Amino acid sequence: MKNCFLALCALALLLPSSLHAQDIAATWQGTFNDGIEPHRAVVQIAKANRGWSANTFDIEFFHDPLHIDSVTLRGANLKLTVDGGKGVYEGKLSKDGASITGAWTYDHHAAPLTLRRATKETAWPTPFLYQYHYRDITIPRPLPDEPKIPFSPQLAEAYIEQGAVAWTGDWKCVACHTNGSYMVARPLMTEQLGSPNPALRDFFVSQLRDELATDPAKLNPAEDSTQAVYIAAGLAIWDAHVTHHLSPETAEALDMMFKLQRSTGDWTISDDNNPPLESSTYQLATVAARAVGNAPGWLAAQQDSPVATKVKLLEDFLRNGHKMQADYDRTDLLWASAELPGLIDAARQQQLIAMILQHQRPDGGWAMRSFAQPEQWGKGNRAPRLRAEPDLADPPSDGHMTGLAIIALRKAGVPATDPHIQRGIAWLTANQRSSGRWWTRSLNTDNWKFINYSGTVYPLLALSMCDALPVTH
Numbered sequence: 001m002k003n004c005f006l007a008l009c010a011l012a013l014l015l016p017s018s019l020h021a022q023d024i025a026a027t028w029q030g031t032f033n034d035g036i037e038p039h040r041a042v043v044q045i046a047k048a049n050r051g052w053s054a055n056t057f058d059i060e061f062f063h064d065p066l067h068i069d070s071v072t073l074r075g076a077n078l079k080l081t082v083d084g085g086k087g088v089y090e091g092k093l094s095k096d097g098a099s100i101t102g103a104w105t106y107d108h109h110a111a112p113l114t115l116r117r118a119t120k121e122t123a124w125p126t127p128f129l130y131q132y133h134y135r136d137i138t139i140p141r142p143l144p145d146e147p148k149i150p151f152s153p154q155l156a157e158a159y160i161e162q163g164a165v166a167w168t169g170d171w172k173c174v175a176c177h178t179n180g181s182y183m184v185a186r187p188l189m190t191e192q193l194g195s196p197n198p199a200l201r202d203f204f205v206s207q208l209r210d211e212l213a214t215d216p217a218k219l220n221p222a223e224d225s226t227q228a229v230y231i232a233a234g235l236a237i238w239d240a241h242v243t244h245h246l247s248p249e250t251a252e253a254l255d256m257m258f259k260l261q262r263s264t265g266d267w268t269i270s271d272d273n274n275p276p277l278e279s280s281t282y283q284l285a286t287v288a289a290r291a292v293g294n295a296p297g298w299l300a301a302q303q304d305s306p307v308a309t310k311v312k313l314l315e316d317f318l319r320n321g322h323k324m325q326a327d328y329d330r331t332d333l334l335w336a337s338a339e340l341p342g343l344i345d346a347a348r349q350q351q352l353i354a355m356i357l358q359h360q361r362p363d364g365g366w367a368m369r370s371f372a373q374p375e376q377w378g379k380g381n382r383a384p385r386l387r388a389e390p391d392l393a394d395p396p397s398d399g400h401m402t403g404l405a406i407i408a409l410r411k412a413g414v415p416a417t418d419p420h421i422q423r424g425i426a427w428l429t430a431n432q433r434s435s436g437r438w439w440t441r442s443l444n445t446d447n448w449k450f451i452n453y454s455g456t457v458y459p460l461l462a463l464s465m466c467d468a469l470p471v472t473h
Contacts, residue, residue: 027123030115032104037061037135042118042126060128061138078102089113131448132166132178139163142437142452151429153469155436156460157193160186163453168203174227174234176277176287177450179203183234184287185457187241192469201238204231205249211256225260225267229284232257233291240294250295257288258310265317275325275377275443276368276400277454282324285317286336293340315343326372327355328401331408338411353412356405357420364423365397365431366405368440377443385445399438400451402427403458407465416466425466428459 029042040060057065069081076093078100091102091113104113118124132139139162149155164182167175174180179200186196208231211224232253239250261267266281267288273279292299292311302308318333334352337343344352359370374386386392406424414421432438440455463469 027118027120028100028115029118029124030113032111032113034109034111040124040128042124042128044126056126058126058128061130061133062128082106091115129447131450131452132163132170134166134169137162137166139166140435141447142433142435142439142449144439144441146433146435146437146439148430149432149434151432152436153460153463156432156456157436159436160453160457160460161197164200165197168200174204174207174230175450176226176230177274178453180230180234181277181454181457184230184237184290185454185461187238188461189464189469190241192464195242196238201235204234204253207231208235208249208253208256212252216259219260221260221262221268222270226269226278226284228253228257228260229267229288229291233287233294236291236295236298239296244296246296246298251298254291254295254298255307257291258307261288261310261313263313264322265313265315266322273378273381273444275382276328276451279378280323280325280329282318282322282329283332285314286329286332288314289318289336289340289343293336293343315340318343324376325378326376327359328368328371331356331371331404334408335404335411338408338413349412353409353414356409359405360420360423361397363397363427365427366401366424367395367397368401368443369395371401382443382445386443397427397431398440398455399428399431399459400440400455403438403455403460403462406462407458410462410465421466425463425468428463429468432459 027042027044029040031038031040033039039062042056042058044056057068059066066082066087067084069084071078071080073079073093076095078089078091078093080089081087082089087104087106089102089104091100093100098117100115102113102115104111129141130138131141139159160182164179164186167178182196182200183204186193186200190196207227211219211228211231214224232250235247235250235253239245239247257267266285269278269281269284271278272281276283278284292314299311302311318336324330330352333344334349334356337349337352356366359366361367361370369386369389369392374380374383374392377383377386389395402424406421406428409418409421410416416422416425428438437452437456438459440449440451442449442451444451460469
């Protein structure tokens with residue numbers, strides 16, 4: 001999937017040499033405006049053997065930390081450079097050493113900046129951790145000890161809506177873990193929650209237009225395939241559950257998706273090390289199957305066309321079960337098979353149902369980590385870290401897998417009154433957190449924990465499929 005980083009202004013600070021030697025550590029902080037919104041910055045400084053050095057560096061709403069290149073202080077004049085000279089701060093130290101007044105320039109964009117030394121009591125808490133931010137939306141990163149609350153579908157809905165809008169506005173790309181998950185799941189809840197946000201569909205169409213306008217010879221399957229699959233699936237599922245007719249954009253998206261299909265029947269992914277999503281060409285192929293199965297009337301119109309051969313390649317790939325994330329991908333296969341009839345037979349369907357039920361935990365939930373061995377996630381290089389987790393042999397239930405398991409079971413025809421389903425629903429309604437999310441521990445080493453987005457969309461969809469959501473429209 002495309003890397004989609006929005007360039008923002010940034011800043012780095014340094015403790016000036018005029019401070020007294022007994023100052024062992026200090027914090028400097030200030031605010032600059034990038035023309036859109038203010039950003040707070042905090043740098044903690046410590047005394048090193050050869051002078052003062054910057055210890056930690058945090059920028060509010062900045063995606064990645066900056067690298068401090070050099071600092072010079074001549075008299076009262078300070079100059080600091082970052083990111084190979086891409087950013088420069090030049091300021092003048094006050095006589096009492098309490099502030100530095102100057103200007104910050106990053107990527108040729110300048111902003112006034114005053115830095116002030118803070119006390120322990122006045123220093124802003126860092127790091128500035130957020131999961132989503134865009135304009136007036138700021139959602140903190142999820143934590144495992146976030147308090148549980150009585151079930152609130154309104155909070156869950158607000159989180160998935162705001163998260164999708166913030167990701168789209170900030171990163172400006174289609175991502176399987178956020179707006180991709182929104183578009184392939186939220187339309188299925190139209191009856192309970194009303195129509196999904198049309199701005200998200202508009203964005204998917206705009207991304208489709210960008211791909212269609214690209215010279216086919218310049219399309220990069222490693223970067224464009226995942227986006228193409230999610231665009232096609234999102235638009236097709238929207239058609240199936242919101243407008244109830246095939247749109248021209250969906251037909252174009254499916255055509256684009258199959259242009260990027262490999263001869264093996266699957267699609268290339270840009271990074272196969274972000275489990276469980278965007279880590280398995282098999283899992284991505286189940287999303288493609290959902291695109292094909294949902295587009296109203298599209299598949300029937302492809303008989304005897306070249307695309308029909310490509311659809312068969314996809315079906316054969318899924319039936320053959322090439323490199324999979326074990327039972328996790330098999331769960332997605334069960335979901336996809338319900339939306340693309342004929343993909344698997346009744347006997348295989350019953351095997352998959354039994355497999356999911358066997359994974360159910362005593363508390364009624366399901367644990368993502370129990371659906372594959374550490375070496376089977378992505379390309380396997382997360383295995384040492386995953387094997388070192390203290391609960392490796394008995395992982396706790398999580399929102400993502402509990403929601404996904406119930407969705408797949410319900411899609412396969414298991415009634416909502418089934419005792420297994422009812423125990424799963426009881427787990428979901430008892431384990432929502434105060435932010436509206438359900439907690440899911442990430443399989444990855446990143447700090448964003450985007451798995452908690454699908455880990456909230458899936459539970460909400462599961463509850464809607466079990467008549468456990470009130471009708472709000």
